[in-house]
Amino acid sequence: MSEDRGAKSANIFDVARLAGVSHQTVSRVLNDLPNVRPATRARVEQAIAQLRYSPSPAARALVTRRTRTIGLVTPGVPDYGPSSIANHFNVAARAERYSVDTVSTAESDAGSIRTAIEGLLRQRVDAIVLIVVDIGILEVVRGLDLSVPLVAAAATQRRHPTLVSIDQYRGARAAVRHLVELGHTRVLHLAGPPRNPDALERARGWRDELAAHRLEIVQPEHGDWSAASGYDLGSRLPITPGTGLFVANDHMSIGVLSALRARGLEVPRDVSIVGFDDVPEAAYLLPPLTTVRQDFQALGELVMQKVLLAVEEPDSLTDSVPLPTHLILRESTAAPR
Structure with a gap:
């Protein structure tokens, strides 16, 4: 990999990992905000220089116009998986000081999803998160011309920078x-x-x-x-x-x-x-x-990380690898007699 390619792929999370700080600390350094210790600021600046990291000018220009609100579209059913994803995503969003406006759709048809997304856009959300429970919805979303990033939680063979899933x-x-x-x-x-x-x-x-x-x-x-x-x-x-x-x-x-x-x-x-x-x-x-x-907690955190990158560093988004599962052995299985 050339230095130019490596620099282009670096994002705020890479800088944070190299400096041993949170990405919020990196953001404070980039925006020259107070409450960062000189030694920490120096570590961050060194990591920025080492990675040749450069924030997206377009994203930084939008900072003052952000509402720090994310729209979440969930299915109107009490199923364990979607409910768990929504709960953990809300926790991850609050940790990043974002609020979440949630819309539950009674139906998972194209019209209901489109209406929910349009309603959230009118509220000037910074991004939209969609929990997918019908394969047809992904085709609907691809056909929408959205003014904000959309991240979808959906199990699919397709790979895309804003599609996240568990394997x-x-x-x-x-x-x-x-x-x-x-x-x-x-x-x-x-x-x-x-x-x-x-x-x-x-x-x-x-x-x-x-x-x-x-x-x-x-x-x-x-x-x-x-x-x-x-x-x-x-x-x-x-x-x-x-x-x-x-x-x-x-x-x-x-x-x-x-x-x-x-x-x-x-x-x-x-x-x-x-x-x-x-x-x-x-x-x-x-x-x-x-x-x-x-691991629904890990998925909720990954969704939030994708939202942050899509809003702040869209050029650094890469395809997501599905999160692993774990087989838990208990007493409902045994060799046949």
Whole structure:
């Protein structure tokens, strides 16, 4: 890499890391504000010189016109994932001294999302954050001519500087691999809503992992993330002793556990179950649920970092790598008998 390319890619967070300070301290030095110790200022200035960092003139010209408000568009549903992302993003925004105006859309159709975004723009927000629960919304957003940056939380195979996600695909593969390594040769999937990007990526991971082991792929049934839909699917699926179940989220897994008990099937003696999310209740189910943990706090912080870069250093934005998941082993999985 040449020095010019390295300099062009440096951003305020790179300077902060090199100087061992927060990016707010770097910003105070850049704007020649007080309350920065001389030794700290010198470290920051040295890091700036070493990285040949230069703030975006266009962004700095907009500083006095900012409202320090971010618009957040969330789905009007109480699902654990979107709610957790929204909560942690709000915490991260407050830590950066930004306020958040939240709009919950009753529907996830294009018209509702467009109306929500237009309303936030009228409030002169500095940026918009969108939590995506329908794959069609990304196409809608790409067609909008926005006057402010938009950052989307969406699981997708696409990579883009303002798209952030948790790696649903690899998390699903790890869940299925665990069941296969235990000895399960029949692994069914109870999927989430068919247009939900998280559900699609989890189903893709399940399918690819089974294909890698040359195991039968049975068309998945779809629920709506709720325990009730999990109970319904668990009541009527052709589940036989020795089956492994990869359930698209923990709340559906709760319903499945109840349905299997009603059918006289014991977990994990007869059926092994892996969920997804690691909701707080997962460790206290009977049996405690093996599941895939998502770091929603890290995702909320990453969304906020992308917002700051998009507002202050747009030229330094780079494609995001999905955050990793972690398989949490508990007592709902065991080798088939």
